[in-house]
Amino acid sequence: MAKKSRNRASAQPEPLPLYDGKVVGPREPCPCGSGKRYKVCHGVAGATTFVKRPFEGLPGECDLVAMRELVPAATAPLTIKGHEDRTVLLASLLPVAAPAMSRDSGQVWAGLQVQHGFGDPSREVAAALLSALESAEAGESRIVGMLEAPGPGPRLQDIVADDTIDVTVHEGFDFWLADVEERDGLEEALQRANDAAMPTARLTGVEAAYWTNVGTKEHLRWVMPEPEDELLTALARLHASGADVIVPGARFVGMFRALGLLAPVWDLPVGTGAEALEEPATAFKAALDEALADTSDLTPEQRSARAGLANRQVTIR
Known part of the structure; x- marks a missing residue:
């Protein structure tokens, strides 16, 4: 029994670094404030780091938090450095909770409400957005997924050129089809999504x-x-x-x-x-x-x- 206990203890994940230089062990309280141990909170799902305030320094930080956590249907245009001529839209939620999309219209969309969580939403959104931009520049349309942590790289703070953020709250998700001419077969799915959106x-x-x-x-x-x-x-x-x-x-x-x-x-x-x-x-x-x-x-x-x-x-x- 003692040997099994030692094996379990040795298998615990190593303490992970935070962006402020501190470390948190698996049995310590998660720094997000949930009251849970780190190993069962932000220490799971392949997280490689944890940033307590990931959108700090971005224009409209409070609105970005609201769009990610509270608001069902909202959008905000972004200007991305090096891609100033490309239409880029940040949305609360995209179809199938996609992290990002390069659209047939040439527009690039990124979503804040997603199914993954690797500890730094700013880095994750930036990675998905840059991948979608790469596809758009190549003339391709696709949905960008994210099954594992994106690793080191630029964050939204590094790539967003805007000084302000202009949030538009929508009654539903009709904006999903705003740049689509052929809507056959899509209206029913859109109606289901709209029915679930709280005013x-x-x-x-x-x-x-x-x-x-x-x-x-x-x-x-x-x-x-x-x-x-x-x-x-x-x-x-x-x-x-x-x-x-x-x-x-x-x-x-x-x-x-x-x-x-x-x-x-x-x-x-x-x-x-x-x-x-x-x-x-x-x-x-x-x-x-x-x-x-x-x-x-x-x-x-x-x-x-x-x-x-x-x-x-x-x-x-």
């Missing part, structure tokens, strides 16, 4: 805030760029004073943790809609900025609120 809208007055209707409820999900500890403290100040109620009847229910950022979530009264959130969200952002700038000690009520909020976080792997 979603991006607020215009603040960054990366998305209203969605899930049928029985409406939500506001807002990806924020501030460091987690600072944001939790600021939200606790507002929560303790009741200043975190976006609209009457709304309730601040917790936060997602996704790709290194927090996304606070509010339950909304059914029938609220996105338009009614614009002014209240702008006012809330001003109050949040003021709370972020407050360096005074937390009151007992605020400390209690902060502890409660910390317990209402769900990590999206």
Whole structure:
């Protein structure tokens, strides 16, 4: 029995390097914050590294996180260095959850919601996108798959030339056929995909805030760029004073943790809609900025609120 135990221990994967130079062992907590051991979280599925905040430094980082984790159907055009004349589209989800596609039209598309996960989405999207661009330059159309980690190479931060990102939220996936003339045989599959898409809208007055209707409820999900500890403290100040109620009847229910950022979530009264959130969200952002700038000690009520909020976080792997 002891010999078998030693064999199992020796078979554990080696500690893997992170981008900040630290290492994490297989039995240590995964740095994504899931609460699981690394070996059963980001240490599986052939991952070769883990980047806690993979889109950091990219324009629209918060929107990219939302497109990958929260928004069913959205697109954003990209300008890729060395391919400035090529139409490149970044999408939340592509047909069959493809990592990338070179299209018959000559366009190149890349998807954020994919079935693989090797620890660095930025590197993975860049690898798929560059492969699709190579096919497009050769006049070929194909779907780019990714069955194993792409290995060393450029990340999105290295190849994207844009200073801003312009996100368009779609009611469904009709954009899949936007450059297709012959649609026979495709409409039924498209309808099935559209039926599964929850109505979603991006607020215009603040960054990366998305209203969605899930049928029985409406939500506001807002990806924020501030460091987690600072944001939790600021939200606790507002929560303790009741200043975190976006609209009457709304309730601040917790936060997602996704790709290194927090996304606070509010339950909304059914029938609220996105338009009614614009002014209240702008006012809330001003109050949040003021709370972020407050360096005074937390009151007992605020400390209690902060502890409660910390317990209402769900990590999206």
